[in-house]
Amino acid sequence: MTSTFTTPPPPQGRAAEPPAVVATEVSKVYGSGDAAVHALRGVSVGFARGAFTAIMGPSGSGKSTLMHCLAGLDTVSGGRVMLGDAELTGMNDKQLTLLRRDRIGFVFQAFNLLPTLTAEQNILLPLELAGRKLHRQWFDQVIDVVGLRDRLGHRPSELSGGQQQRVACARALVAQPEVIFADEPTGNLDSRSGAEVLGFLRASVREMGQTIVMVTHDPVAASYADRVVFLRDGQIVTELYQPTPDTVLDRLKALGA
Numbered sequence: 001m002t003s004t005f006t007t008p009p010p011p012q013g014r015a016a017e018p019p020a021v022v023a024t025e026v027s028k029v030y031g032s033g034d035a036a037v038h039a040l041r042g043v044s045v046g047f048a049r050g051a052f053t054a055i056m057g058p059s060g061s062g063k064s065t066l067m068h069c070l071a072g073l074d075t076v077s078g079g080r081v082m083l084g085d086a087e088l089t090g091m092n093d094k095q096l097t098l099l100r101r102d103r104i105g106f107v108f109q110a111f112n113l114l115p116t117l118t119a120e121q122n123i124l125l126p127l128e129l130a131g132r133k134l135h136r137q138w139f140d141q142v143i144d145v146v147g148l149r150d151r152l153g154h155r156p157s158e159l160s161g162g163q164q165q166r167v168a169c170a171r172a173l174v175a176q177p178e179v180i181f182a183d184e185p186t187g188n189l190d191s192r193s194g195a196e197v198l199g200f201l202r203a204s205v206r207e208m209g210q211t212i213v214m215v216t217h218d219p220v221a222a223s224y225a226d227r228v229v230f231l232r233d234g235q236i237v238t239e240l241y242q243p244t245p246d247t248v249l250d251r252l253k254a255l256g257a
């Protein structure tokens with residue numbers, strides 16, 4: 001990749017430990033022959049533990065594809081993805097399903113909450129499905145960080161968009177996954193609710209050491225991260241540490257986004 005650094009990047013997250021997720025020369029081709037779309041072209045990147053990383057780039061640059069390949073939701077056409085010591089590439093569907101269930105958390109643009117369950121039941125569902133025991137103290141800590149204590153008995157339809165997304169974040173966090181992948185988590189929210197959710201994601205990194213990788217179009221959302229990597233045409237073209245909305249916008253403009 002093209003490096004824009006003249007000095008080494010500042011340490012972020014638990015930089016002394018091996019990265020939570022590493023992609024090496026990952027490529028992804030959809031379709032074949034004349035219809036082939038090269039969505040990823042040799043992406044190599046690592047995501048530090050305990051750090052909040054944003055992925056940005058123009059529409060169609062491969063952000064969602066990269067996230068899906070990193071999270072074992074899609075297979076790669078070439079290259080390797082490691083989650084800790086586990087190699088995702090080469091796993092069969094059953095192994096990937098278990099790995100996602102036990103080691104990865106997801107937050108999507110659509111909140112994906114079950115409408116008939118209360119906030120608390122939604123948050124606890126993944127643990128139940130995995131047959132895992134709830135650590136009440138951790139649950140309490142998560143609920144306090146997301147500020148949902150007085151909403152636990154409400155169903156999704158009785159919550160604001162921001163509150164629903166905070167429930168989705170709490171659901172991801174309560175299982176203490178090695179990494180949370182978020183694809184446009186604030187895409188459906190007004191700016192105030194978006195700030196609420198981003199502040200909460202930031203706090204979960206700072207106070208709980210969570211590792212988060214988030215796709216976003218929004219320079220303000222990206223500025224909550226420790227680091228931003230920029231994709232264009234399926235390749236990582238630049239990155240930024242300690243981003244601000246202005247520095248992110250400048251890089252995006254330089255990319256022609």
Ligand SMILES: Nc1ncnc2c1ncn2[C@@H]1O[C@H](COP(=O)(O)OP(=O)(O)OP(=O)(O)O)[C@@H](O)[C@H]1O
Nearest residue numbers: 030031037039057058059060061062063064065066
């Ligand atoms: N299932 C698919 N079949 C064929 N082509 C696909 C498929 N999914 C994505 N693509 C193509 O791969 C490229 C990358 O798509 P991707 O969804 O990763 O982009 P993105 O950066 O997330 O864009 P956006 O910002 O619009 O969400 C695009 O050209 C897209 O049309």
Ligand SMILES: [Mg+2]
Nearest residue numbers: 063064065215
């Ligand atoms: Mg996308």
